[in-house]
Every structure is written in C-alpha cells, then in structure tokens.
Amino acid sequence: MITVLRLDHRLGRDTRITTHVCLTARAFGADKVILSGEHDKHIIESAQKVVENWGGDFEVEYQKAYRPVIKEHKQKGFEIIHLTMYGKHVEDVVPTIRDNNRDKLIIVGGSRVPTDVYEAADWNLSVTNQPHSEVAALAICLHYMMDGSELKTVYDDGKMQIVPNNEHKEVIKNE
Known part of the structure; x- marks a missing residue:
C-alpha cells in the first residue's frame, strides 16, 4: 500500500x-x-468524482494534524518517505525501498x-537538489517506485476510458 500525506493544506492558497x-x-x-491542515471538502469530492468517472480504488481523507498520521503509520510498520530537495537522490535508493515489500x-x-518530519522519515528523498514542485517530485518518486508499470494502468470499472491515439481524442464511455 502506498499512502501520500499532504502536509498543511491551506484553503484558497493550496487548492x-x-x-x-x-x-x-x-x-x-x-x-x-x-490531507492535513485546513479541511477542504471540495478536494475530497473532486477526487471521488475522478474515481467514479475514471475507475480504480483510490481514496482521499482528511486528518487535521499530520504528526499522529506519521506516528500511526510508523507503528503499523510503514516506511516513511519524505520528499525534499535536501534528501538523497531518488534513483540511488528507490530500488532498496521498492524491493523491501513494506x-x-x-x-x-x-x-x-x-524538522520533526525530516527526523521521523526513514528516507528523505530528492528528485533534484534544485527548487521544484512537490507534484513533480511525487510523480517522479512514484514512477521509480512502480518501476514504470503505472503508465499503462487501465481501470475497467470507470465510466470512461481513453484509447491512446496519435491522431485525435478517443474516449470510450462505459455507462
């Protein structure tokens, strides 16, 4: 299982x-x-709508404080990975992380x-040591962790599916 913890969401500014x-x-x-920080029901509803339309088994939940989330996951044996531009290079350590089955x-x-987030993490990982987006860091980290297999994921339970096509948009509606 891979869970992502988004720290300190701020309404309006971070939506x-x-x-x-x-x-x-x-x-x-x-x-x-x-999601931790300020509660934003619209993000949760938006994610639910994406799953409803495009399929899969994915959820978004809210917990105000992030520290109990980290503590709980650590107690359950989860490996804690913090994405930061100050960490070890992702490509150097992801094979170890990916292959340990935690x-x-x-x-x-x-x-x-x-600082306590850095200290709680088993791994502080960077995709680059230059300023960048947390979205880019997450995409690159997950891509390495999934070994590229996620790029061809198809969900059969969605209302829509894209058919890859070089010439035009093609969407199958499964209603």
Whole structure:
C-alpha cells in the first residue's frame, strides 16, 4: 500500500496544487492521500468524482494534524518517505525501498516542513537538489517506485476510458 500525506493544506492558497497532488498520486499508483491542515471538502469530492468517472480504488481523507498520521503509520510498520530537495537522490535508493515489500507513507510538504518530519522519515528523498514542485517530485518518486508499470494502468470499472491515439481524442464511455 502506498499512502501520500499532504502536509498543511491551506484553503484558497493550496487548492490547485493539492488537487494536483491527489490526481498525480492516483495516476501514478498510490492508493490513498491523506490531507492535513485546513479541511477542504471540495478536494475530497473532486477526487471521488475522478474515481467514479475514471475507475480504480483510490481514496482521499482528511486528518487535521499530520504528526499522529506519521506516528500511526510508523507503528503499523510503514516506511516513511519524505520528499525534499535536501534528501538523497531518488534513483540511488528507490530500488532498496521498492524491493523491501513494506507499505509506504510518502510525505509531500506544504509551506515549510518542520524538522520533526525530516527526523521521523526513514528516507528523505530528492528528485533534484534544485527548487521544484512537490507534484513533480511525487510523480517522479512514484514512477521509480512502480518501476514504470503505472503508465499503462487501465481501470475497467470507470465510466470512461481513453484509447491512446496519435491522431485525435478517443474516449470510450462505459455507462
């Protein structure tokens, strides 16, 4: 199981980026996103609508405080992975992480990540040591962790499916 924890969501300011964290997590193979910070029912509803329309088994839930989420997952044996530009390079350590068969909690930062998050993590990973988007970091990390298999995922239970086509849009409606 791969769960993504989005730290300190802020209403209004972070809505678009947090929505993209959820979409990216789902598209790249995560099972769940937990939002911390300010409650935003619209993001949760939006994610539910995506699953309803496009299929899969993905959920988004809200828990105000992130520290209990990290503690609970650590107690359950999850490997805690924090995405940061200050960490070890993802390509150097992901084979070790991917192959150990432990459930994962991937932490995606908010405005400023407190020191205790770095300390709680089993791995502080970077996709680059340059400033970048947390959405890009999540996509690259999940891509490495899934070994590329997520790129061809098809959900049979969705109302819609895209048929890859080089010439035009092609969508199958399964209603």
